[in-house]
Amino acid sequence: MSCCRVEPIRTCLGCRARTEPAQLVRIAAPGGTAVVDEGRRLPGRGAWVHPTQQCAERAIRSLPRALRQRHLDTSPIARWADGLA
Numbered sequence: 001m002s003c004c005r006v007e008p009i010r011t012c013l014g015c016r017a018r019t020e021p022a023q024l025v026r027i028a029a030p031g032g033t034a035v036v037d038e039g040r041r042l043p044g045r046g047a048w049v050h051p052t053q054q055c056a057e058r059a060i061r062s063l064p065r066a067l068r069q070r071h072l073d074t075s076p077i078a079r080w081a082d083g084l085a
Contacts, residue, residue, distance in 0.1 A: 010048040013062050014055025024048040027063065033073040034063050036080055056081035 010021050027034055027049060028042035037046060047066040049059045056077060064072040 012050050012055055012059075013047045013066055014049050014052075014058035017050070019050075021048065023050065025051045027059070027067075027077060029063075029067045029069050029072055032069060032071065034067065034077045036077070051084065053081050053084040056084060 007020055007022075009018050010024055011018050012024060013027075021040075025048070026037040026040045026042075026046045028037040028044055028046045029035070030042050030044060035042070040046075045067050047059065047063060049055045059066075060074045060077055060081070063074050063077065064070060
């Protein structure tokens, strides 16, 4: 038995790099609108991205599939990505 807790590894939806969750931002889609889940506690599936404009913009196309929501409003994520510049 191990005495240490192992942190999970997540994959950035934008650049596909694998890293620790502490270096990524979680995106969730409660109610059909993609939002940044700052508290990492929103219900449902989540997608992870680096908090960079490049990764966020690349991830927008993939969000509906990653979050398993065919009709997803990604405009809040696009506005968030513009603010990262």
